[in-house]
Amino acid sequence: MTLRTPALRAPRAALVIVILECVLAIAQADPLPSWNDSGAKKAIIAFVERVTKEGGPDFVPVSERIATFDNDGTLWVEQPIYTQFVFALDRIKALAPQHPEWKTEQPFKAVLENDQSALLASGEAGIMKIMAASHGGMTTDEFTSIVEKWMATAKHPRFKRSYTECVYQPMLELLAYLRANGFKTYIVSGGGVEFMRPWTEKVYGVPPEQVIGSSAKEKFELRNGKPVLLRLPQVNFIDDGPGKPVGISQYIGRRPIAALGNSDGDQQMLEWTARRQPSFMLLVHHTDAEREYAYDRNSHVGKLDKALDEATARGWIVVDMKKDWRTIFPPSK
Amino acid sequence: MTLRTPALRAPRAALVIVILECVLAIAQADPLPSWNDSGAKKAIIAFVERVTKEGGPDFVPVSERIATFDNDGTLWVEQPIYTQFVFALDRIKALAPQHPEWKTEQPFKAVLENDQSALLASGEAGIMKIMAASHGGMTTDEFTSIVEKWMATAKHPRFKRSYTECVYQPMLELLAYLRANGFKTYIVSGGGVEFMRPWTEKVYGVPPEQVIGSSAKEKFELRNGKPVLLRLPQVNFIDDGPGKPVGISQYIGRRPIAALGNSDGDQQMLEWTARRQPSFMLLVHHTDAEREYAYDRNSHVGKLDKALDEATARGWIVVDMKKDWRTIFPPSK
Numbered sequence: 001m002t003l004r005t006p007a008l009r010a011p012r013a014a015l016v017i018v019i020l021e022c023v024l025a026i027a028q029a030d031p032l033p034s035w036n037d038s039g040a041k042k043a044i045i046a047f048v049e050r051v052t053k054e055g056g057p058d059f060v061p062v063s064e065r066i067a068t069f070d071n072d073g074t075l076w077v078e079q080p081i082y083t084q085f086v087f088a089l090d091r092i093k094a095l096a097p098q099h100p101e102w103k104t105e106q107p108f109k110a111v112l113e114n115d116q117s118a119l120l121a122s123g124e125a126g127i128m129k130i131m132a133a134s135h136g137g138m139t140t141d142e143f144t145s146i147v148e149k150w151m152a153t154a155k156h157p158r159f160k161r162s163y164t165e166c167v168y169q170p171m172l173e174l175l176a177y178l179r180a181n182g183f184k185t186y187i188v189s190g191g192g193v194e195f196m197r198p199w200t201e202k203v204y205g206v207p208p209e210q211v212i213g214s215s216a217k218e219k220f221e222l223r224n225g226k227p228v229l230l231r232l233p234q235v236n237f238i239d240d241g242p243g244k245p246v247g248i249s250q251y252i253g254r255r256p257i258a259a260l261g262n263s264d265g266d267q268q269m270l271e272w273t274a275r276r277q278p279s280f281m282l283l284v285h286h287t288d289a290e291r292e293y294a295y296d297r298n299s300h301v302g303k304l305d306k307a308l309d310e311a312t313a314r315g316w317i318v319v320d321m322k323k324d325w326r327t328i329f330p331p332s333k
Numbered sequence: 334m335t336l337r338t339p340a341l342r343a344p345r346a347a348l349v350i351v352i353l354e355c356v357l358a359i360a361q362a363d364p365l366p367s368w369n370d371s372g373a374k375k376a377i378i379a380f381v382e383r384v385t386k387e388g389g390p391d392f393v394p395v396s397e398r399i400a401t402f403d404n405d406g407t408l409w410v411e412q413p414i415y416t417q418f419v420f421a422l423d424r425i426k427a428l429a430p431q432h433p434e435w436k437t438e439q440p441f442k443a444v445l446e447n448d449q450s451a452l453l454a455s456g457e458a459g460i461m462k463i464m465a466a467s468h469g470g471m472t473t474d475e476f477t478s479i480v481e482k483w484m485a486t487a488k489h490p491r492f493k494r495s496y497t498e499c500v501y502q503p504m505l506e507l508l509a510y511l512r513a514n515g516f517k518t519y520i521v522s523g524g525g526v527e528f529m530r531p532w533t534e535k536v537y538g539v540p541p542e543q544v545i546g547s548s549a550k551e552k553f554e555l556r557n558g559k560p561v562l563l564r565l566p567q568v569n570f571i572d573d574g575p576g577k578p579v580g581i582s583q584y585i586g587r588r589p590i591a592a593l594g595n596s597d598g599d600q601q602m603l604e605w606t607a608r609r610q611p612s613f614m615l616l617v618h619h620t621d622a623e624r625e626y627a628y629d630r631n632s633h634v635g636k637l638d639k640a641l642d643e644a645t646a647r648g649w650i651v652v653d654m655k656k657d658w659r660t661i662f663p664p665s666k
């Protein structure tokens with residue numbers, strides 16, 4: 001396109017100005033639009049500006065900008081029960097035809113009969129049996145495919161949307177904002193690493209190699225000359241509570257400068273991060289029964305008690321979901 | 334600077350041409366100058382061009398360009414004994430004053446008296462005792478500092494240079510060449526992960542979070558209110574042989590498209606990588622007694638037997654160190 005006459009040049013100049021204004025607007029746009037302009041948001045932005053200011057006293061080089069996020073209750077809904085346990089129960093039901101003995105054997109009988117009190121009575125040993133039977137005995141590739149299929153159809157009982165849509169919009173923005181500022185964002189979750197990796201990149205922008213979680217033991221085998229990794233019904237690592245700093249040490253080998261969680265299971269991760277200066281520690285406090293859930297000290301899922309006291313005593317950021325978050329969920333597709 | 338006269342413009346034009354020629358020369362420069370122009374080098378370059386050619390049938394997106402390198406014998410010298418074991422023996426000697434009982438207790442007595450036959454006689458159980466006593470019982474930060482101090486002074490007995498200078502120049506070039514082509518380079522080593530992480534970024538350009546290795550169990554503790562990770566004298570994970578695909582699965586969660594090793598301990602990693610297409614498998618064959626070492630099927634350290642047969646049968650690249658490498662080591666500082 002050539003513009004030769006003054007009559008055409010004038011609108012072109014106007015167009016240039018409009019474009020420039022748009023560029024400026026985008027550059028200055030609020031990176032956290034789903035956060036209200038309260039203390040939590042201000043503290044986040046102040047921290048990021050402090051550690052990215054070249055020549056400043058708190059400047060942190062890009063290679064050391066590691067942020068670790070818990071998943072359940074921090075990035076997505078964990079109520080009324082952990083999503084992975086819903087998956088495990090569905091899996092037991094799907095496998096039941098191959099296991100006629102489960103009709104009479106606890107805790108499987110309880111699962112098949114939706115008998116919650118019998119399930120609770122089976123205790124931790126019962127839960128471990130359910131996890132082993134539902135998560136072990138297949139190859140890693142088979143497990144990934146099972147998770148993908150389940151995720152594509154399962155819906156949250158209250159929000160009636162897929163679990164990967166029950167993620168927190170303010171946290172999606174925070175992940176993106178940190179990455180735009182040179183941070184490497186990790187998930188450090190008590191959940192199973194192979195339960196998360198099939199979808200974390202698409203949903204959170206976090207690639208598989210930046211997901212740390214609990215894991216089953218795996219065994220290398222040749223099947224008809226083809227190598228597979230078999231998932232054994234044995235626990236390899238529990239990435240929860242004091243296990244989180246261990247997971248960070250084993251998998252990342254660096255200390256994060258930002259750690260974000262929501263429960264007592266995240267307390268040690270935040271303590272470990274707080275030893276380094278500058279550092280940023282944040283807890284999501286679920287205070288919004290109307291839009292999501294309200295729970296803390298007495299909750300069976302995502303109990304937040306000691307960590308809340310420590311956060312208060314040490315001045316860590318506590319997000320009050322009801323007050324600090326303008327929006328909870330992204331639009332459903 | 335302003336150049337107004339024709340007399341000054343002419344040299345300026347010449348300068349521009351010279352600069353352009355330099356830029357072109359750098360762009361076309363041989364990325365692997367320490368490799369002879371033999372089959373191995375040609376195969377490497379052909380593979381990289383194939384997987385990076387956008388729109389080509391074998392194009393691999395950047396996020397999936399994962400290359401895993403063994404360390405001992407692949408990136409640095411592993412003869413006459415693994416460097417980490419030299420470190421362990423030195424550490425036992427340094428700790429001996431605090432352990433008078435070691436004067437009479439095997440395998441420590443053998444270490445303190447440099448009695449190789451008694452040390453060998455102590456077998457695997459003896460080696461595990463030495464590793465536990467030398468690598469456990471301190472915090473992760475303390476261990477890092479011990480490794481750094483040792484690395485700064487220890488010398489290879491034959492090459493009389495620091496161990497981090499006993500690395501292979503052709504492999505340094507290969508690491509850099511892969512990274513320049515969008516690959517994420519990982520170390521997947523039987524060696525201890527915390528023994529490698531303090532120096533891999535400086536020496537290989539591989540950051541701590543891309544180093545996978547064997548590990549000790551770790552325990553989170555508060556010491557006077559300050560969190561530490563204590564290294565326990567217990568094995569957490571052995572990243573060798575069939576453990577390497579397991580390590581890759583647990584830590585990376587993606588299948589590599591290139592795997593490079595030198596011993597039977599790397600066989601399963603190469604098999605695991607070969608299942609994916611396109612993929613690149615390479616073994617370094619130590620054939621150069623004069624410049625480095627010559628060993629394979631009967632070596633106690635870095636035994637290369639079954640993997641060599643499989644590489645030959647399946648057409649994997651076998652680097653003949655003597656013929657394929659122009660230079661072995663980088664210049665000593």
